[in-house]
Amino acid sequence: MAVLQILTYPDxxxxxxxxxxxxxxxxVRQLAADMLETMYAAPGRGLAAPQVGVMLRLFVMDPDWRTGPPAPRICIDPEILDPSDATATCEEGCLSIPGVPAPVTRPAEVTLCWTGLDGIRRSERLAGIAATCAQHELDHLDGRLCIDLMDRAARAAAAPVLAALEAR
Incomplete structure (x- = not known):
């Protein structure tokens, strides 16, 4: 396994x-293993393939590893179904946008469907940080960043850090 370089905004x-x-x-198995090692080393709760320069619909996540035993998920060709009407606002961090906490409002619960490394399709109803993490990582697969979902005031507050990242 290897720790991969994480791309940063505005790549x-x-x-x-x-x-x-x-x-x-x-x-794919090697990429997933390397991505998990990279995520834990960063340290993060999730990592999508485009964040390491691989343009495939794959992400890894382990939303609770900091407070409990590791329980990694490797999500291949994931999709989100049945988002709840109820929403939750969380301050999201992103390994590709260091130093920019992003308050984002998303559905509080979603059903995540994905293929595992064994080739079997799975689904699970997620809530809390797991739902937020899955939605955040899936956004990466669609070319969307959490900063795109911030309200105008939060985006204005983050502007100096984003400008510094853009200037690098």
Whole structure:
């Protein structure tokens, strides 16, 4: 396994929609293992393939590992179904946008469907930080960043840090 370089804003690859993974092979398994190692080392709760420069619909997440035992999920070709009408606002951090906490309002619960490394399709109803994390990572696969979902005041407050990242 290897710790991969995480792309940072404003790298244009972070804005590109990703392609389906399709068949799970040795390369996908290795990428997933490397992404988990990278996520834990960062340390983060989730990491999407485009954040490491791979334009495939794959993300890893372990939303509770900081407070409990590791329980990683590897989500291949994920999709979110049945978002709740109820919403929750969380301050999201992003490994690709360091130093910019993003208050984002999202559905409080979602059903996440994905393919695992064994090629089996799964689904699970998520709430709380797990729902937020899954939605955040899936946004990456669609070329959307959490800063795109911030309200005008939060975006204005983050503008100096974003400008500094853009100037690098």
């Amino acid at each position: 244009p690859r972070l804005r590109r929609p990703c392609l389906p993974v399709g068949a799970v092979d040795a390369a």
